[in-house]
Amino acid sequence: MARAAYRYFQRIPTRWMDNDIYGHVNNVVYYSYFDTVINSWLIANAGLDIHQGEQIGLCVESHCRFLAPIVFPEIVEAGLRVEKVSRSSVRYGVGLFIEGQATLAAEGWFVHVFVGRAARASTPIAAHMRAALHTLLVEAPK
Amino acid sequence: MARAAYRYFQRIPTRWMDNDIYGHVNNVVYYSYFDTVINSWLIANAGLDIHQGEQIGLCVESHCRFLAPIVFPEIVEAGLRVEKVSRSSVRYGVGLFIEGQATLAAEGWFVHVFVGRAARASTPIAAHMRAALHTLLVEAPK
Amino acid sequence: MARAAYRYFQRIPTRWMDNDIYGHVNNVVYYSYFDTVINSWLIANAGLDIHQGEQIGLCVESHCRFLAPIVFPEIVEAGLRVEKVSRSSVRYGVGLFIEGQATLAAEGWFVHVFVGRAARASTPIAAHMRAALHTLLVEAPK
Amino acid sequence: MARAAYRYFQRIPTRWMDNDIYGHVNNVVYYSYFDTVINSWLIANAGLDIHQGEQIGLCVESHCRFLAPIVFPEIVEAGLRVEKVSRSSVRYGVGLFIEGQATLAAEGWFVHVFVGRAARASTPIAAHMRAALHTLLVEAPK
Numbered sequence: 311m312a313r314a315a316y317r318y319f320q321r322i323p324t325r326w327m328d329n330d331i332y333g334h335v336n337n338v339v340y341y342s343y344f345d346t347v348i349n350s351w352l353i354a355n356a357g358l359d360i361h362q363g364e365q366i367g368l369c370v371e372s373h374c375r376f377l378a379p380i381v382f383p384e385i386v387e388a389g390l391r392v393e394k395v396s397r398s399s400v401r402y403g404v405g406l407f408i409e410g411q412a413t414l415a416a417e418g419w420f421v422h423v424f425v426g427r428a429a430r431a432s433t434p435i436a437a438h439m440r441a442a443l444h445t446l447l448v449e450a451p452k
Numbered sequence: 453m454a455r456a457a458y459r460y461f462q463r464i465p466t467r468w469m470d471n472d473i474y475g476h477v478n479n480v481v482y483y484s485y486f487d488t489v490i491n492s493w494l495i496a497n498a499g500l501d502i503h504q505g506e507q508i509g510l511c512v513e514s515h516c517r518f519l520a521p522i523v524f525p526e527i528v529e530a531g532l533r534v535e536k537v538s539r540s541s542v543r544y545g546v547g548l549f550i551e552g553q554a555t556l557a558a559e560g561w562f563v564h565v566f567v568g569r570a571a572r573a574s575t576p577i578a579a580h581m582r583a584a585l586h587t588l589l590v591e592a593p594k
Numbered sequence: 595m596a597r598a599a600y601r602y603f604q605r606i607p608t609r610w611m612d613n614d615i616y617g618h619v620n621n622v623v624y625y626s627y628f629d630t631v632i633n634s635w636l637i638a639n640a641g642l643d644i645h646q647g648e649q650i651g652l653c654v655e656s657h658c659r660f661l662a663p664i665v666f667p668e669i670v671e672a673g674l675r676v677e678k679v680s681r682s683s684v685r686y687g688v689g690l691f692i693e694g695q696a697t698l699a700a701e702g703w704f705v706h707v708f709v710g711r712a713a714r715a716s717t718p719i720a721a722h723m724r725a726a727l728h729t730l731l732v733e734a735p736k
Numbered sequence: 737m738a739r740a741a742y743r744y745f746q747r748i749p750t751r752w753m754d755n756d757i758y759g760h761v762n763n764v765v766y767y768s769y770f771d772t773v774i775n776s777w778l779i780a781n782a783g784l785d786i787h788q789g790e791q792i793g794l795c796v797e798s799h800c801r802f803l804a805p806i807v808f809p810e811i812v813e814a815g816l817r818v819e820k821v822s823r824s825s826v827r828y829g830v831g832l833f834i835e836g837q838a839t840l841a842a843e844g845w846f847v848h849v850f851v852g853r854a855a856r857a858s859t860p861i862a863a864h865m866r867a868a869l870h871t872l873l874v875e876a877p878k
Contacts, residue, residue: 325772327622329615336611337511341480346751350809369479373515383776467630469762473755488609492667525634621795625764653763657799
């Protein structure tokens with residue numbers, strides 16, 4: 311997929327410790343870029359309050375295909391899109407690009423279920439958050 | 453899936469920093485349990501030499517379903533199985549259990565492509581490693 | 595310092611991603627062994643309730659000297675001692691040993707200030723926790 | 737110390753998983769900001785080649801005082817200075833500021849010993865690197 315497939319981008323510099331023994335960013339760390347771009351966007355644009363909000367998003371499933379190595383000190387540009395909004399869950403698509411490159415270094419998806427902070431049972435996504443999520447919504451890949 | 457579906461288990465204590473702001477282990481960290489059990493087994497049982505070996509395994513795809521929270525200081529028991537061995541790649545299945553519990557906290561899979569350390573091009577899995585991988589091989593879930 | 599200088603030990607297996615590009619455990623990760631052994635001990639032996647307790651410990655200063663490399667998949671044995679207990683703060687000493695070795699791989703110290711969970715202002719250490727901390731107390735090194 | 741005490745700054749956005757159970761960035765993660773700003777500067781300005789270079793820097797001691805919480809999604813501005821250059825070692829000073837704030841969130845120091853990549857024995861700092869390090873040199877705090 312190309313950059314045009316994503317609706318929002320965040321710049322995430324790699325860190326020294328992201329590199330593993332084989333000299334590039336460890337596979338695990340890619341997922342930290344995923345939940346960073348997702349939560350950054352939710353906080354800035356969809357009213358997520360991670361400290362006091364009634365409703366929080368918990369990850370129930372994630373996936374990544376690793377297409378090219380990323381190496382510290384490269385900078386990642388993480389692209390975000392919403393592929394599906396259900397009653398209480400959202401599926402995001404994420405694409406990672408090395409700064410200035412047109413082709414993906416990795417692509418994946420991530421599903422949040424929204425729950426009440428105290429009871430941790432799923433609850434319908436609040437109206438203002440649903441409206442915000444729809445601004446990133448695209449046709450999901452088949 | 454039950455514990456009997458896995459062929460090898462490793463005990464992985466959680467760490468303080470594994471917990472995130474919502475009070476349980478962050479989704480990203482589950483994948484670090486995956487590559488820890490896989491590489492520990494490969495080093496101990498399949499001749500992987502991460503420092504000098506000619507052939508190394510790179511992750512090209514991974515997936516996780518999160519079924520129940522894990523909370524520091526709980527101890528994880530990571531179950532490992534091999535679901536498919538191809539010419540130069542292996543698909544592992546991983547199940548995470550909280551110590552003493554019968555049901556999964558998470559399950560996922562992880563694909564290694566084996567490459568030459570220098571050229572980073574895929575190479576056929578060495579015979580001794582292939583033989584070792586077959587000892588963990590199960591029927592993959594449909 | 596020798597093992598006898600510490601009062602409590604915890605076994606912490608290294609993880610694949612602990613290794614950095616130079617082939618051994620990254621310096622940052624040593625500090626995660628520090629706060630893991632400290633908080634594990636506090637939870638098990640001193641009544642720390644990280645989810646609901648009124649009083650929590652925040653790190654205000656830490657230090658480490660790195661004496662020998664640790665390499666995945668080695669297992670760390672983290673030794674803990676208390677070097678000073680003040681009104682609302684504690685200084686711990688931590689020593690990291692590779693399993694089965696007599697000499698330190700790293701040694702350091704770590705200061706907790708205990709605060710109220712809500713106000714985040716320092717409060718006198720609760721009596722039961724103070725009593726527990728004294729069981730690990732040693733003469734601090736000059 | 738004020739911003740003027742540092743000679744080089746790098747912008748390091750926090751990540752979701754940096755936050756711990758108490759709602760702010762975990763103490764361990766501060767040290768990852770330290771080695772990120774140090775190695776980024778060494779690569780960009782002092783000729784450090786982390787993949788192939790003959791000489792690499794290993795951390796032998798580090799220290800941090802935590803002065804104020806940092807909370808995701810805040811952005812850290814990491815300030816760097818050199819406090820001492822010896823035959824084969826360097827002591828850096830690092831200050832962490834939250835973007836736009838005048839006062840330190842944390843300050844610390846970090847000592848690199850430079851060694852040959854293969855033998856891992858200390859070697860005199862190469863002339864070009866020594867010259868670069870001197871451009872960041874300040875009077876060390878007493």
